[in-house]
Amino acid sequence: MKFKNKVVVITGASSGIGEASAIEFAKNGANIVLVGRKKSKLIDVEKKLSKYKISTLCCECDVSQKTQVKELSNQVLDKFGRIDILVNNAGFAIYGPVSDQSIEEIESQMHTNYFGMIYCTKNFLPKMLEQNSGHIINVASVAASFGLPGIAPYCASKFAMLGFSEGLRHELKGTNVKVTIVSPIMVRTNFFDHPSFSSMPKYSPASLSAKTVAKAVLRATNSSRLEIIVPSVVRGAVWAKHTFPFIVNPIIGSAIRKRLSSKTSYSSSSGDGASALEPTSKSSSSFNSN
Numbered sequence: 001m002k003f004k005n006k007v008v009v010i011t012g013a014s015s016g017i018g019e020a021s022a023i024e025f026a027k028n029g030a031n032i033v034l035v036g037r038k039k040s041k042l043i044d045v046e047k048k049l050s051k052y053k054i055s056t057l058c059c060e061c062d063v064s065q066k067t068q069v070k071e072l073s074n075q076v077l078d079k080f081g082r083i084d085i086l087v088n089n090a091g092f093a094i095y096g097p098v099s100d101q102s103i104e105e106i107e108s109q110m111h112t113n114y115f116g117m118i119y120c121t122k123n124f125l126p127k128m129l130e131q132n133s134g135h136i137i138n139v140a141s142v143a144a145s146f147g148l149p150g151i152a153p154y155c156a157s158k159f160a161m162l163g164f165s166e167g168l169r170h171e172l173k174g175t176n177v178k179v180t181i182v183s184p185i186m187v188r189t190n191f192f193d194h195p196s197f198s199s200m201p202k203y204s205p206a207s208l209s210a211k212t213v214a215k216a217v218l219r220a221t222n223s224s225r226l227e228i229i230v231p232s233v234v235r236g237a238v239w240a241k242h243t244f245p246f247i248v249n250p251i252i253g254s255a256i257r258k259r260l261s262s263k264t265s266y267s268s269s270s271g272d273g274a275s276a277l278e279p280t281s282k283s284s285s286s287f288n289s290n
């Protein structure tokens, strides 16, 4: 796909993979709609795009709120009259064993990561079908293929995203509307600034830059694949997990479970998992380390 004058809507565009994707699309001449919950952060990204000769729109929107997503689609279609690429990227994780996460924390991850993607898809898909063109890119994770201790609710939201995307893709066969998932391994972004991650080592040496993933997002718009795993070598690990789960799952489970035993716990006062969590001194080790 050529990007010049295309309309690209990116959720979670105020930092990390979303911001880097906005820059890459803008470099290629696309018009960009930046979506996030804080207007000031979106305006900072918009300033970085000002050197490219494109149109931009900043939309303050919490994708977990369906009325706000409806308003977002109205704003986009009023301004541009079309949408060519929807990048469902907004997402977050809370780190900790299921026994320590409140129901509201678990729900909040599903509301943003899964239902946020559903609300955006439902509001923009009719226009794509009317145009008979468009590409939905869902930013999942390798956690869509591995149920990992410490981020089980997050994994569930990404597994759900994968299943929904695969089913929708089948439904859209015969139209010119495509669906592709981009599933990276660990990426160096603000994702790990959530207080629940404070006991974790910051990044693994194999972690990716947001720009690397953004380039994969652009490539995905020209791909006929369901899922693009970044880096592609990790596809082998996903294959091994599905082919030999009885060997691979115990190895992964025991390696990652050990980290949970030293985790600090967090109390939650509302369903907003991204902002309502305060550190507590309670130590948690609901899982045995081996």
Ligand SMILES: NC(=O)c1ccc[n+]([C@@H]2O[C@H](COP(=O)([O-])OP(=O)(O)OC[C@H]3O[C@@H](n4cnc5c(N)ncnc54)[C@H](OP(=O)(O)O)[C@@H]3O)[C@@H](O)[C@H]2O)c1
Pocket (backbone or CB within 6 Å): 011, 012, 013, 014, 015, 016, 017, 018, 035, 036, 037, 038, 041, 061, 062, 063, 064, 089, 090, 091, 092, 112, 116, 139, 140, 141, 142, 183, 184, 185, 186, 187, 188, 189, 190, 191, 192, 274
């Ligand atoms: N970093 C990794 O290792 C990694 C690996 C695999 C997959 N991913 C996925 O990549 C995506 C982007 O994450 P990132 O690594 O770039 O993290 P990030 O830097 O924390 O970016 C997350 C973005 O999502 C936005 N956001 C969060 N909740 C939102 C909501 N309810 N409504 C609208 N926007 C919301 C944030 O902006 P505001 O807070 O201002 O709203 C921010 O722009 C996520 O879906 C994540 O699951 C990340």
